[in-house]
Amino acid sequence: MSLLDLDAVPRTLLIPLAARAHGHRLFPWLDCQDVEAESLLSCLQESSQPLLEDRIAVLNVLWRTRVLKSWGASFFKTHPLGTGVTLGAGLSHHFQWLDTGGNHWVDADLLPVHALRERLIHFTGGRHANRAIDLRQMGWWQAVTSGLPQQPYWVLCEGVLMYFTPEQVFEVIHAFAESAPVGSRLVLDAISHLGVGQARHSLSVSRTGAEFQWGLQDTQELLAIHPRLRLSAHRSVAECYGWLGWAAETTWMPWTGAPLYSMVMLEAA
Ligand SMILES: C[S@@+](CC[C@H](N)C(=O)[O-])C[C@H]1O[C@@H](n2cnc3c(N)ncnc32)[C@H](O)[C@@H]1O
Numbered sequence: 455m456s457l458l459d460l461d462a463v464p465r466t467l468l469i470p471l472a473a474r475a476h477g478h479r480l481f482p483w484l485d486c487q488d489v490e491a492e493s494l495l496s497c498l499q500e501s502s503q504p505l506l507e508d509r510i511a512v513l514n515v516l517w518r519t520r521v522l523k524s525w526g527a528s529f530f531k532t533h534p535l536g537t538g539v540t541l542g543a544g545l546s547h548h549f550q551w552l553d554t555g556g557n558h559w560v561d562a563d564l565l566p567v568h569a570l571r572e573r574l575i576h577f578t579g580g581r582h583a584n585r586a587i588d589l590r591q592m593g594w595w596q597a598v599t600s601g602l603p604q605q606p607y608w609v610l611c612e613g614v615l616m617y618f619t620p621e622q623v624f625e626v627i628h629a630f631a632e633s634a635p636v637g638s639r640l641v642l643d644a645i646s647h648l649g650v651g652q653a654r655h656s657l658s659v660s661r662t663g664a665e666f667q668w669g670l671q672d673t674q675e676l677l678a679i680h681p682r683l684r685l686s687a688h689r690s691v692a693e694c695y696g697w698l699g700w701a702a703e704t705t706w707m708p709w710t711g712a713p714l715y716s717m718v719m720l721e722a723a
Pocket of ligand 1: 463464465466467468469470471541542543544545546562563564567587588589590611612613614
């Protein structure tokens with residue numbers, strides 16, 4: 455199985471992988487110190503150079519990695535036996551940073567990517583699992599969580615939902631809210647709705663043939679999906695650009711509705 459055998463959206467997994475492996479050359483202050491990404495890239499025999507030319511995507515990935523590491527660390531400090539889940543995991547390996555010594559972790563993705571993970575990433579110990587799921591199918595929550603402790607979950611879905619239709623995004627978030635134990639978190643990233651249909655302008659995504667189908671009009675719309683949902687945290691990539699970023703975002707907000715790129719953490723109350 456090579457990346458060329460994958461469909462357009464699964465092929466996008468190379469973009470964040472390349473950013474985590476080599477993005478520190480462009481943005482050293484955002485170095486995420488991913489110990490796996492570089493060797494995974496060499497196993498795939500894929501050149502990351504063209505992807506690194508998309509500096510915006512590299513910045514977005516490294517920034518979101520810093521945010522999710524910080525949110526994940528504070529969650530697992532409170533819930534050291536909580537379970538971590540990455541939905542649409544690609545070839546990410548966040549358990550390297552968020553292993554408390556007692557928690558479980560599940561990396562879930564479509565069957566072809568799951569097969570790639572099984573072949574390339576080797577875990578020792580019994581607290582990690584790869585699972586094959588399709589987030590567009592009913593029952594994915596049960597497939598991900600069966601046999602796991604009923605502790606609060608920390609669920610990460612990064613670089614995935616912008617490729618789903620709005621109805622599919624609704625269903626994914628709704629399924630989390632329906633089933634997750636109280637105190638669980640769902641962390642996701644989102645583009646502004648202005649980015650929908652604009653993948654041709656992205657140097658890296660346009661190479662894959664994937665298209666952006668969902669973007670936020672307003673962060674608050676996520677809370678309307680289910681009465682259990684609360685906004686636990688929210689960050690905009692504008693923070694990487696200093697006061698100029700904030701000024702530009704404030705000016706654009708009436709049109710963009712939501713930040714051009716943001717991270718949101720929802721809590722199941
Ligand atoms: C841009 S990659 C992100 C990978 C990973 N989250 C990361 O940041 O490195 C998008 C991922 O979403 C996965 N994906 C797309 N549609 C999916 C679906 N219906 N169910 C599960 N995973 C899906 C793809 O296979 C791919 O691994």
